[in-house]
Amino acid sequence: MRNIVEGDHSRLEFDSVADLLTTVQAxxxxxxxxxxxxxxxxxxxxxxxxxxxxxxxxxxxEEQLDATLNVAADALATVQRSYDVPDWQSHYDVQGSDVDVARFLSGEPENMVSHHLVPTPRMGRVISLAVNIGASYDISAMDMIERGKSIVALVYALERIGIRTEVFTDSQSKGSKGTSETIRQVVKVKDAADALDPAMIMFTLAHPAFYRGLVMASKHEHPRRFHKPLKIGNTYGYPIDRLSNEVFPNECIILKTVMRSDDRNVSDVEAFVVSHLKDLGLI
Incomplete structure (x- = not known):
């Protein structure tokens, strides 16, 4: 864990969920x-x-994981039927990862099969996603879960079409009126080099206890001078719905919090996935 204090702002950065857990256990x-x-x-x-x-x-x-991944797979299948989605294609060459035995035996020089991902505008090697998980006390757990499932489906869709993702959770809070202090907690939950762990992504993005349990408890790590204005140990501050991008990689996509109404219906997984794949220039 790292703590960066800049004036009236304090930020905690965790390199992994395990890093966050170690801190919260104290x-x-x-x-x-x-x-x-x-x-x-x-x-x-x-x-x-x-x-x-x-x-x-x-x-x-894992409790709702299978159902969520089934919905995600159905949504991706629908998207692939309706749009041109990046996909792996094969071609014959003198070198490749697989051999076509029939072509080899017939003496055809180009008897190896090479696989490649069809290029798509604006598609880089890695897509970074930062999810604002902050939610006020009056937001229902079910709303948090439904919104999280749609984001899990988006991560699943990106990984399934061959794009590596790195995923962060983020939350920022302010004190009551008349105070200038703010705090922030950033957790890296998936590195681009990591294989997708659906159960862990499901917990961090869709389970209310990740934010309301672990992340809120981690706020006790902020310097003492932030505790009183943010009421750490009581209300833990008021969530901020729009976050800045300076702590994330360039072109990181920040997904808004569930604490405000959104023009994307998070309960419609297919619409949510389509909308963000369009934003990324992938369809």
Whole structure:
């Protein structure tokens, strides 16, 4: 974990979910974590204890994973039928990854099969996504879950068409009126070099307990002078819905928080995936 303080702003940066978990384990008696057993619906309804939350942070969330990936696969299949989507194509050459035995035996020089991804405008080797997971207390856990499922589907679609993704979660909070202090928590949940771990992506992007449990508890790591204006240990500050891009890679796509109404219907997975693939110039 790194803490960067610039004037009235304090930012925590975590290199992984494991890094975040290590930090939060030192704050297991944080006020918000003490509410897990008495207010389970606030954390998604299925987290039974702090230890169970820590287990999810280590293993990921599988309870709704299969259904989410099935919806994601159906959405991608529909997109591929309706749009020109980047795909792997094959061609014969004198070198490649596979051999065509029939062509080899017939003496055809170009008997090797080479696979390549069809180029698409604006498509780079890596696409970075930063997800603003901040949500005020009155946002329902179900809204957070449904919005998260659509983002999981987008990550799944990008990886399935051969594009590597790096994924961050982000949240920023401000104090009450009359205070100037702000805090921010950035977690890298997937590196571009990492294989996709669907259960972990599902937990970090779609489970309310990731933000309302782990990320909120991590706010205790901010310097003491930020605790009173942000009411850390009580309300933990007011989420900010629009985040700046200076801490992320160039051209990183920032997905807005569920705390505000959005012109993209997050419950319509196909529409959500199509909209962002269009924005990225992939269809």
């Amino acid at each position: 704050h297991r008696y944080a006020t918000n974590l003490g509410l897990i057993e008495s207010m389970p619906e606030f954390f998604g309804g299925d987290v039974r204890s702090i230890e169970h939350l820590f287990e999810l942070a280590r293993l990921g969330w």
